[in-house]
Amino acid sequence: MKQIIKLSDKAATRIKEVLSNDKNSVGVRIAVKSGGCAGMEYVMEYAKVSKPEDEVIEDKGVKVFVDPAAVMYLLGTEMDFKEEEFSSSFVFKNPNETERCGCGESFKI
Secondary structure, eight states, rough: OOOSSSOOOOHHHHHHHHHHHHHTEEEEEEEEEOOOOEEEEEEEEEESOOOOOOEEEEEEEEEEEEEEGGGHHTTTTEEEEEEEESSSEEEEOOOTTTTTTTTEEEEEE
């Protein structure tokens, strides 16, 4: 079975840095929701607890909790962290995307 999501080294390092400042979190939770100009958006938040229905991925020393409704949209995705001169963000390289909006905030499958 294809891995749901994997982390680049930069993404794993950044998540570890962020979580080191929040001792109440056990990892990050990733979901998708309807919205944006292309129809769907990635949602990423601190995970305070593991929910029984979560798909739990451990990669490079980081726990990622995937919302069960997002699994089919995220299969084979790589999460990266990009730093530019004036901004930084997590970037999802999703082979299932058929379209992405111009601002990069939403996608279509």
